[in-house]
Amino acid sequence: MKFTIAVIPGDGIGPEVITQAKKALNAVAEAYDHIFLYKEAQLGSCAIDATGGPLPKKTIEICKKADAILFGAVGDPKYDNDPSAKVRPEQGLLQLRKELDLFCGVRPLKAYNNLIANSPLKREIIKNTDFIIFRELTGGIYFGKKELSEDMQSASDLSTYTVDEISRVAHLAFQAAQKRKKKVTLVDKANVLETSRLWRKTVTEIAKEYSDVSLEYLFVDNAAMKMILNPKHFDVILTENLFGDMISDVASALCGSIGLMASSSIGNENALFEPIHGSYNQAKGKDIANPLASILSAGMLLKYLGLHEEADAIERAVDKSLALGITTEDIKRKIQSSTSTSKVGDFIADYI
Amino acid sequence: MKFTIAVIPGDGIGPEVITQAKKALNAVAEAYDHIFLYKEAQLGSCAIDATGGPLPKKTIEICKKADAILFGAVGDPKYDNDPSAKVRPEQGLLQLRKELDLFCGVRPLKAYNNLIANSPLKREIIKNTDFIIFRELTGGIYFGKKELSEDMQSASDLSTYTVDEISRVAHLAFQAAQKRKKKVTLVDKANVLETSRLWRKTVTEIAKEYSDVSLEYLFVDNAAMKMILNPKHFDVILTENLFGDMISDVASALCGSIGLMASSSIGNENALFEPIHGSYNQAKGKDIANPLASILSAGMLLKYLGLHEEADAIERAVDKSLALGITTEDIKRKIQSSTSTSKVGDFIADYI
Numbered sequence: 022m023k024f025t026i027a028v029i030p031g032d033g034i035g036p037e038v039i040t041q042a043k044k045a046l047n048a049v050a051e052a053y054d055h056i057f058l059y060k061e062a063q064l065g066s067c068a069i070d071a072t073g074g075p076l077p078k079k080t081i082e083i084c085k086k087a088d089a090i091l092f093g094a095v096g097d098p099k100y101d102n103d104p105s106a107k108v109r110p111e112q113g114l115l116q117l118r119k120e121l122d123l124f125c126g127v128r129p130l131k132a133y134n135n136l137i138a139n140s141p142l143k144r145e146i147i148k149n150t151d152f153i154i155f156r157e158l159t160g161g162i163y164f165g166k167k168e169l170s171e172d173m174q175s176a177s178d179l180s181t182y183t184v185d186e187i188s189r190v191a192h193l194a195f196q197a198a199q200k201r202k203k204k205v206t207l208v209d210k211a212n213v214l215e216t217s218r219l220w221r222k223t224v225t226e227i228a229k230e231y232s233d234v235s236l237e238y239l240f241v242d243n244a245a246m247k248m249i250l251n252p253k254h255f256d257v258i259l260t261e262n263l264f265g266d267m268i269s270d271v272a273s274a275l276c277g278s279i280g281l282m283a284s285s286s287i288g289n290e291n292a293l294f295e296p297i298h299g300s301y302n303q304a305k306g307k308d309i310a311n312p313l314a315s316i317l318s319a320g321m322l323l324k325y326l327g328l329h330e331e332a333d334a335i336e337r338a339v340d341k342s343l344a345l346g347i348t349t350e351d352i353k354r355k356i357q358s359s360t361s362t363s364k365v366g367d368f369i370a371d372y373i
Numbered sequence: 374m375k376f377t378i379a380v381i382p383g384d385g386i387g388p389e390v391i392t393q394a395k396k397a398l399n400a401v402a403e404a405y406d407h408i409f410l411y412k413e414a415q416l417g418s419c420a421i422d423a424t425g426g427p428l429p430k431k432t433i434e435i436c437k438k439a440d441a442i443l444f445g446a447v448g449d450p451k452y453d454n455d456p457s458a459k460v461r462p463e464q465g466l467l468q469l470r471k472e473l474d475l476f477c478g479v480r481p482l483k484a485y486n487n488l489i490a491n492s493p494l495k496r497e498i499i500k501n502t503d504f505i506i507f508r509e510l511t512g513g514i515y516f517g518k519k520e521l522s523e524d525m526q527s528a529s530d531l532s533t534y535t536v537d538e539i540s541r542v543a544h545l546a547f548q549a550a551q552k553r554k555k556k557v558t559l560v561d562k563a564n565v566l567e568t569s570r571l572w573r574k575t576v577t578e579i580a581k582e583y584s585d586v587s588l589e590y591l592f593v594d595n596a597a598m599k600m601i602l603n604p605k606h607f608d609v610i611l612t613e614n615l616f617g618d619m620i621s622d623v624a625s626a627l628c629g630s631i632g633l634m635a636s637s638s639i640g641n642e643n644a645l646f647e648p649i650h651g652s653y654n655q656a657k658g659k660d661i662a663n664p665l666a667s668i669l670s671a672g673m674l675l676k677y678l679g680l681h682e683e684a685d686a687i688e689r690a691v692d693k694s695l696a697l698g699i700t701t702e703d704i705k706r707k708i709q710s711s712t713s714t715s716k717v718g719d720f721i722a723d724y725i
């Protein structure tokens with residue numbers, strides 16, 4: 022079969038890990054007789070340098086036309102501590118989520134047996150952890166009105182949610198739970214926020230349509246705590262944009278390496294796949310970045326395209342590289358020695 | 374000396390642990406020849422039952438007149454899943470913070486050697502952790518305008534911050550850092566939020582007045598991750614209200630027992646001291662709640678009143694009870710056997 026894949030390497034280590042993900046995809050294409058047409062596009066700091074803005078029109082077009090989007094990373098510290106910066110790399114990603122209506126961020130978290138020794142948590146706590154986060158991605162305080170008063174003495178951000186925005190991501194979460202352990206945990210701050218109360222009310226209603234799934238409620242502060250004390254507690258977590266940002270980073274700290282965590286951003290028409298590790302500019306150009314998260318993102322992309330066997334081949338290759346210890350520095354610790362970004366990518370491609 | 378202490382037992386296990394904290398204070402009074410005059414006041418679910426509202430006028434009056442406030446807990450699950458509830462117990466605490474202008478929440482986190490075995494983190498990661506969180510308590514999205522549209526199809530919460538609100542808590546954080554390891558970490562989401570950018574700008578300015586203290590910036594998602602992967606990294610954490618709520622619960626999960634964590638809420642005129650564990654209604658009336666956090670809160674209160682030697686006596690007694698294993702169930706695990714809330718309180722009072 023033939024697929025068009027928009028490829029956005031982005032900033033920092035993005036280009037390096039995307040190169041390895043493409044290697045894996047090419048290996049899949051060869052082994053399973055597919056054609057992947059890559060359309061490269063710019064976003065983030067590199068797009069600002071090239072075009073003045075973080076999200077060129079051309080990028081949106083390429084993404085809309087593609088069957089799926091493979092994304093590297095975005096962000097550059099040179100913008101972070103400049104509160105007066107008019108453009109920011111991250112805006113590119115946020116605008117793309119909005120333009121393509123990628124309303125549902127999905128982040129699976131699974132404790133790999135080969136990596137448990139690397140987890141900051143004790144073995145008995147992290148072992149067998151397996152949950153998935155559904156994060157609303159195009160609403161809330163991320164996209165509400167932002168104001169800085171003229172005298173620059175006060176600033177504000179507005180968080181809003183509608184029943185429709187909540188419903189569509191909630192349905193996806195319940196449907197996922199039906200195929201898993203049949204439990205949804207809604208994470209909110211309903212004891213303080215009006216938007217959270219709307220979430221609770223809406224999700225409670227929707228739960229009635231999924232009688233085989235149980236619904237539990239947790240305040241975000243409690244949820245973060247519980248995730249550390251007893252991560253096995255969770256099956257499907259459903260939450261709003263800002264809480265999801267935070268909760269999913271807590272989750273990624275638990276498993277031993279964020280260099281292994283992939284995520285997808287799903288809309289009705291499009292879908293984007295990316296490693297969650299971010300641009301990590303300190304490692305840029307050193308050939309030390311872990312390409313596995315990016316390769317696993319490519320695996321998620323294949324699943325989305327309906328290529329399940331092919332996705333499995335990628336996962337098996339990753340497992341093998343972990344088992345053999347063919348990994349980058351970041352997950353070396355308990356495993357013997359480490360190798361470079363590209364050597365890991367080569368191994369995966371060969372194995373496929 | 375003579376002090377008036379407002380005592381708010383509140384909801385759930387609040388009354389039980391406050392009883393033990395008073396025992397400890399009485400022991401201090403006797404040993405060091407002070408007089409503590411307790412003024413009991415209502416707040417939360419019990420106040421709603423008694424008066425219709427979560428924060429009776431009388432409570433505010435008592436608190437304003439007192440030298441310090443000792444607080445138990447607030448919250449009752451019967452309100453949590455009722456999005457249409459007109460009154461909520463938590464509003465009582467939030468209103469009290471606002472009425473007394475308790476703008477600075479302080480939560481110290483220290484890895485007790487006797488409890489390291491109870492931490493979910495590996496020993497080498499949690500060992501020697503010692504940081505303190507300064508959380509802005511009377512601004513941000515907690516107190517901004519809340520709206521539910523008439524058709525109940527959309528809701529909003531507004532987060533606002535002014536330079537003044539940011540400055541006063543920032544100064545306290547820098548002053549604390551001067552007496553510690555001289556490092557402040559500002560936690561924000563400046564890549565997305567306008568309020569965060571105002572925080573960054575304001576705090577960066579203020580940092581110049583404290584040339585002996587270094588300032589670092591972390592996005593809240595990264596900060597939560599780092600706190601789990603390397604908690605020793607932190608000295609003083611400064612953050613806004615909502616991020617502080619979450620970050621401090623992440624912190625409390627790390628140390629082995631939230632039954633040991635005390636906090637204070639400081640204003641220019643008043644100060645409130647409370648255990649952070651919350652109302653924990655499931656344990657109510659069972660004499661199993663850990664009273665140590667509440668007793669340590671009383672210790673913080675004594676320090677605030679200038680009674681340092683007396684506060685040390687409380688801390689020593691707590692250390693002793695941990696060392697001897699005279700503790701409640703929650704921290705039993707690795708220690709031998711456990712005892713009741715009141716027996717722990719008795720031991721502490723006797724020891725003092």
Ligand SMILES: CC(C)[C@H](C(=O)O)[C@@H](O)C(=O)O
Pocket residue numbers: 095096111114115266564565594
């Ligand atoms: C880059 C940033 C704007 C983004 C977010 O906050 O959503 C990132 O942290 C993420 O989680 O995808």
Ligand SMILES: CC(C)[C@H](C(=O)O)[C@@H](O)C(=O)O
Pocket residue numbers: 212213242447448463466467618
């Ligand atoms: C009870 C609740 C409103 C409160 C808060 O969110 O501030 C609590 O979680 C806390 O951290 O003191």
